[in-house]
Structure formats: structure tokens, C-alpha cells
Amino acid sequence: MDSQLTLTQQALQARANAYAPYSGFAVGAALVAEDGRTFYGCNVENASYSMTICAERSAVFSAVAAGVTRFRKLAIVGGKTDEEAAQVPCLPCGACLQVLAEFCPPDFPILLTDGVHLLGEFLPAQFRL
Template identity: 45%
Template sequence: METEEIRHLLAKALEARKNSYSPYSLYPVGAAVMAGDGTIYTGCNMENVSYPASLCAERNALGSAIADGKRDFLAIAIIGSPDDYTMPCGICRQVLAEFRVPLIICGKSENDYRLFTLEEIFPAAFTADELKKK
């Protein structure tokens, strides 16, 4: 993925972060996922007083893409705090593994980010392939 594409994806994640509903953690997060055809879907975290009912930005963005019929993805960008690189939580890593998102971009800004492969952040992931083993 080219640097300009990465920056564009990060800009979309920053834009989505503005819509975060995070009154409990006070930690807004935005995400932008790029489908195989280049379409970008965004999401933000949405908290709930009943914490398990909350939804992370990454799953929100992927959910929008899935609802639009997408199943093939190139990358996802995640931006939370400008002070640190926001990494996907365990549940989000499992969802990223389900759809085999190959590139995870964790940014502080459009120009300050780190790139990870799915295998780096979630080695030995449980996938549908595991269900096929006897």
C-alpha cells in the first residue's frame, strides 16, 4: 500500500473519530477499512453504560463494509489517542482474522503511524480453517 493511501485512510479514521460516543472512557477512536475494490468504510467507538454492549471502531467500520456486501479487505487504519498508537483489542483482532485483513495501521496522526500484519498482532489466530481440522 502506498504512503498516500495510508495517509488517506488515516485521515478518514481521524474524521470518524470525531463522531465517537465515548462518555465513559473518554477515549474516542476512529477506524477506516479499505475494501479490495478501494471503497473505504469508517466507524467510531460507541460506548454503552453496560460495557459489553459497546462497539469498537474497528468492528463498526467492518460491519458497515459487510452490510454493503464486502468480504475482501486490504487494510484498516485505527486512531485513538494522539499520544500513543491505538492497537485493536482482542475481540477486534479476532474479527480482523475472520476477514483476513492483512494490514493494520495504528496511527497517532496522518503522518505518525505504525504498520502491522495480522500475523504480527494476532499470531496463531483461531480461524475457520481450525474447524476443518480433524
Template identity: 50%
Template sequence: MTDEALILQAKDAMKNAYAPYSGFRVGAALLAKDGAVFKGCNVENASYGATNCAERTAVFKAVSEGHREFEKIAIVASSGDYASPCGICRQVLAEFMPEGKVLLYSEEKGMVTYTVRELLPMGFRKEDIR
């Protein structure tokens, strides 16, 4: 799947975001190594700590359906700026796609691409648990 097609999937996912408190809607589209795409959106909660980011929603949907290896994820936000993954999302991405690409898209600025390792250079890994 092309980067542009994955961004379109993320934009579609953003339509379902539940963001009544911040108004900051985010969509993500995750490409599995077998070609399957999993979409996610942010889901806010009055208890802010119970909020779930779009990236984790996509990853958790994929994992719950038996997928464990991913190539890239596209992330878009309603703000008009880039929405870089939060620290928790970076750690989750590092678990399942340490060599993966993260595509951030803004209508105003276009697309930028990072690797998960660039976003979380010293992430906690399976090897660190002993």
C-alpha cells in the first residue's frame, strides 16, 4: 500500500474520533506485514487518564485479531499540524514495529516520515525484561 493510500485511511478513521473535551480528533491507519490495514481513532473520556490514542486503538485492534508485525502507521489530526505519537504510543509501536515507519500528515505541511527508533531511540524492549 502506498503512503498516500494509508494516509487516506487515517483520515477516514479520524471521522470516528470521540473528542468532546479537547476537540482534537486523531486518526491512524496501521499496515500489517501481510497487507491488512487497521484503523483507529482517539477516544476521550471524562476521566482523562482513560483516554486512548488513535495509534494504540489501531495497534490493539490488530493484535486482538491475531496480527503482531507491522510495517508502517499513518497519523493525521484535525489541528492542521502534525500529531506525533505520545510516549506511551511510541513504546507500543516499538513493541510491534521497531523498524517500522511513522507517517505524519498535515493538510498544511504535507507528510513527514520517521522511524520508530528515531521517535524512541532507547525504548524498553523484550530483551530488557529479565
């Protein structure tokens, strides 16, 4: 099986743990670290919407909490139904892109259901101190 498909399938499995009672839009992410470990994330909504965390940031924060800050690739899936999540690309939001830019170069691969994209394509002007 294609390794990209495998990572996408892992993101779909992570999506199953999403907590999205308000939007109904469940997202899953699978983040591969440089050492080969995979970290998973799902979106967790909150009644105070600004407290919601996206799947991508959930995966990154989980990796950082484990002491990992170097990554190879990320797969993201999301949608209101399993079929939508498996077929329609779910693009990362600006906050997630900026968090990824903290740890990843512009050529970092992001796998969506329509193929591989680069972080720099989605966030060409990263914020830097």
C-alpha cells in the first residue's frame, strides 16, 4: 500500500476521536516525526469557540510534549461525513499553518485527499521574530 495512503488512513482513524458537537466537522491528523514516530491529533471543539483546538495543532503539541520538534510530513482529513473526509481536501487553517511554520521548512509536505502540498504554498509569508 502507498505510504501516503497509509498516513491518510491513520488520519481518518484519528478523526474518529474528534469532538465536534457544534460544527459536526470532524478532523484528524497524522504527523510523522523525523525519527519515524507518528503523532495523532483531532479537533476538540468548545462552547467558547475560540477555545477550540484543531487536529493539526493537537498532533504538533502532542509531539512537542513528547520532546519531538522535527517532522517529515503531515496528513489531514476532515468533513461532516466519513465519505466527505475521505474525498474532499481539508485545508489547514492559518493558525495551524503558523504553528507548523515554527517547526517545519516551507517545503514541508502536507498530504490532503487531493495530493501533496507544501507548507510554503499555503503560507508563503510566515511570521518570524
